Amino acid sequence: MIDKQSPLPIYYQIQELIRKKIDKKEWQTGDVLPSERIFAEQYEVSRMTVRQAVTELVNEGLLRREKGRGTFVAEQKFTQTLQGLTSFTEDMKERGLKPSSRLVSFNVKEAAGKTARVLGLNDGEAVYEIQRIRLADHSPMAMETTYISKALIPGLTKNIVQNSIYEYVEAELGLAIGYGEQSLEAALAMKKEAELLEIELNDPVLLISRITHLQDKTPFEYVKSAYRGDRYKFSIQMPRNEQK
Ligand code: 16G
Numbered sequence: 574m575i576d577k578q579s580p581l582p583i584y585y586q587i588q589e590l591i592r593k594k595i596d597k598k599e600w601q602t603g604d605v606l607p608s609e610r611i612f613a614e615q616y617e618v619s620r621m622t623v624r625q626a627v628t629e630l631v632n633e634g635l636l637r638r639e640k641g642r643g644t645f646v647a648e649q650k651f652t653q654t655l656q657g658l659t660s661f662t663e664d665m666k667e668r669g670l671k672p673s674s675r676l677v678s679f680n681v682k683e684a685a686g687k688t689a690r691v692l693g694l695n696d697g698e699a700v701y702e703i704q705r706i707r708l709a710d711h712s713p714m715a716m717e718t719t720y721i722s723k724a725l726i727p728g729l730t731k732n733i734v735q736n737s738i739y740e741y742v743e744a745e746l747g748l749a750i751g752y753g754e755q756s757l758e759a760a761l762a763m764k765k766e767a768e769l770l771e772i773e774l775n776d777p778v779l780l781i782s783r784i785t786h787l788q789d790k791t792p793f794e795y796v797k798s799a800y801r802g803d804r805y806k807f808s809i810q811m812p813r814n815e816q817k
Contacts, residue, residue, distance in 0.1 A: 575616045583618055587626035590616075595635065595646055606636065606644045634803055650806040651709075658753045658785070660739035661707045661715070670709040674735045677704035677716070677769065681723060688720045691784050691795045699723035703734050706769050713770045714805065717798040725793050742793070751788035757781050757807065766799045777802030 575586050594600045606612070606627070613620045627644055630636045637647035653664065665672035680702045684694045692700065703719040719738065721729065726742060733741045742748050761775040770778070778799040785794045 575618060584622045584626040584629075587612075587616065587618065587623060588630055591626070591630060592635070600646050602646050602648050604646045605642075606646070608643065637803070648712075648804060650804055651714075652806045652808050655755070655807055655809040658750065660737055661717075662737035662740065665709050668709075671711070672737075673708045673711065675706040675708065675713075675769075676731055676735055677706060679703055679731050679734060684720070684722075688795055692720060692722050692792050694722055701726075701729050701734075703729075703738075705734065712804075713801070715798050715800040716766050716769050717796055720795040722793060725787075725791065738794070748793075749788040750793075751786045751790065753783050753785040755781060755783045759802075760799070762799065770799070770801055772801060772803070779805060779807070 575583060575590070577583065579586065591600075591606075600606070607615070609620045609623045609627070612618075612623045616623075627636060627638075631638050631644070634647055634650055636644050638644050651668070659667075662672045681699050682702050683697045684692060684700045685696050688694075688700060689696050689698065694700065699722075701719070701721045701723055703717075703721070705717050705719070706713050707715045707717060719734075721738070723729075726746065726748075728745075729738070729741070739750060742750060758780050760778050760780045762770065762772055762778045764774060766772075766778060767774045767776065772778075779802055781796075781798045781800060783794070783796045783798070784792050785796070786792050
């Protein structure tokens with residue numbers, strides 16, 4: 574209930590009330606919230622205050638607004654730790670979700686520019702260029718464009734890349750994957766990404782760029798991905814360096 578005598582701001586109390594209902598599963602993913610008017614009447618607060626509380630929860634990703642339809646309980650974000658080099662397939666299985674891939678394109682191209690450089694290839698050497706939409710339980714999470722040296726990782730097929738590339742590298746080719754270097758930046762979804770990820774143009778996405786090396790340090794893949802900003806959250810542990 575809302576306590577008007579409390580030192581806690583009313584909009585904050587409304588937020589806590591909404592959070593509790595979602596935590597207790599009284600309101601579940603996809604459920605529509607009562608309208609601002611009903612909310613305001615029920616708790617005897619102003620519509621402005623309800624709007625402020627809801628807007629902040631929308632910005633946080635707990636709720637989602639749809640034009641003309643109302644405000645809904647959003648799908649909760651996945652937290653992906655940034656420690657340890659894992660594959661999408663492994664990450665999803667670990668969460669008890671079914672990983673799958675929608676193949677957008679699969680080509681062999683001549684390496685050039687940055688792709689050739691980061692993979693340690695000469696311009697003109699063959700690389701696979703693979704575009705996949707990665708899905709968790711049939712819902713699109715990320716769009717990945719992967720470049721892989723053909724000489725190093727031969728025999729990739731459409732069928733293999735619709736499953737796990739890392740599994741093929743390790744279990745089929747018997748190569749040991751060593752380490753990756755990764756960077757993250759914020760961006761807005763462009764037309765193609767928005768369509769394939771089933772989000773709106775200019776919705777937030779996280780761009781991740783990864784270069785992965787075999788244990789002998791040879792780089793074997795260069796991946797550029799766009800993760801849905803509304804479904805993903807990355808976390809990292811930061812041990813403080815020993816003071817000298
Ligand atoms: C992850 C990696 C990607 C890698 C893929 C292999 C990130 C940002 N990206 O999606 O670089 O190519 O896993 O997955 O984590 P797979 O073995 O399921 O094909």
